[in-house]
Amino acid sequence: MAKGQFRIYPCRVAGIEAVAASTDHVFARHFHAQYGFGLIEQGAQKSASGRGLVEAGPGAMITVNPGEIHDGAPIGDSGRAWRMLYFDPSVIAEAANEIDESANRDFEFTQPVIDDSRFAAPFVSLFKSLTETSEADSELQCDELLVLILAGMDHERRTRGNSFPAPILRAKAFIDEAPAEQVSLADLAHLCGISRFQVLRGFVRATGLTPHAYLMQRRLDLARRLIAQQTGLADAAATCGFADQSHMTRLFVRKFGISPGLYAASFS
Numbered sequence: 001m002a003k004g005q006f007r008i009y010p011c012r013v014a015g016i017e018a019v020a021a022s023t024d025h026v027f028a029r030h031f032h033a034q035y036g037f038g039l040i041e042q043g044a045q046k047s048a049s050g051r052g053l054v055e056a057g058p059g060a061m062i063t064v065n066p067g068e069i070h071d072g073a074p075i076g077d078s079g080r081a082w083r084m085l086y087f088d089p090s091v092i093a094e095a096a097n098e099i100d101e102s103a104n105r106d107f108e109f110t111q112p113v114i115d116d117s118r119f120a121a122p123f124v125s126l127f128k129s130l131t132e133t134s135e136a137d138s139e140l141q142c143d144e145l146l147v148l149i150l151a152g153m154d155h156e157r158r159t160r161g162n163s164f165p166a167p168i169l170r171a172k173a174f175i176d177e178a179p180a181e182q183v184s185l186a187d188l189a190h191l192c193g194i195s196r197f198q199v200l201r202g203f204v205r206a207t208g209l210t211p212h213a214y215l216m217q218r219r220l221d222l223a224r225r226l227i228a229q230q231t232g233l234a235d236a237a238a239t240c241g242f243a244d245q246s247h248m249t250r251l252f253v254r255k256f257g258i259s260p261g262l263y264a265a266s267f268s
Contacts, residue, residue: 021257085127233248
């Protein structure tokens with residue numbers, strides 16, 4: 001893959017998205033609604049994570065949890081190349097609960113970077129099974145590989161949301177449930193029964209983002225889903241509450257490293 005390219009592969013299993021990239025793009029702070037893990041194939045990058053600043057080089061696995069604030073920048077001038085799989089939370093939950101049936105809390109990757117060569121070959125096999133194999137039993141192979149990879153990773157269980165004060169949890173839930181709605185800081189303050197400053201300060205402490213930045217992230221997640229369902233770009237922008245298509249495009253590229261048009265083309 002040439003430098004500066006992103007490729008989104010058709011995936012044989014619902015709830016999983018496969019992406020390959022070779023880029024020197026600098027990703028701003030953002031989060032995903034999905035779990036992700038992938039393999040750095042060339043170059044290296046540094047990134048903020050839920051556990052501080054980390055670096056990953058060739059052969060290292062990188063992971064991210066839903067809602068985990070992170071960014072990413074290449075180390076050096078040559079960029080980096082990686083393959084990444086993104087999983088809907090339900091896919092990971094099913095596999096994780098089969099690994100540990102006694103636990104009923106959410107799975108969490110605890111290592112943003114796993115520098116262990118044992119994971120590279122199974123990951124590449126999983127990626128290929130999801131994107132290249134046409135055999136009828138490929139879903140069985142995918143299930144096996146996913147469970148084996150997760151079982152080998154250092155992880156823990158947690159209950160999400162417990163660190164959120166009740167008023168901030170209400171504000172976050174309002175945005176999560178209706179990201180396209182127009183909302184002001186005063187609206188959130190009224191909903192929470194606290195001052196605008198308390199909402200702003202509490203939201204940043206709990207999520208790492210301001211309410212506006214968090215709202216934009218949720219709108220981008222919604223736009224991504226709509227575009228994957230072949231909704232037109234202008235309609236997606238309007239439905240998600242963006243000022244216009246160009247506004248959506250600027251933020252989409254900043255978060256995902258690819259334009260909405262190129263993203264849409266991968267599903268046509």
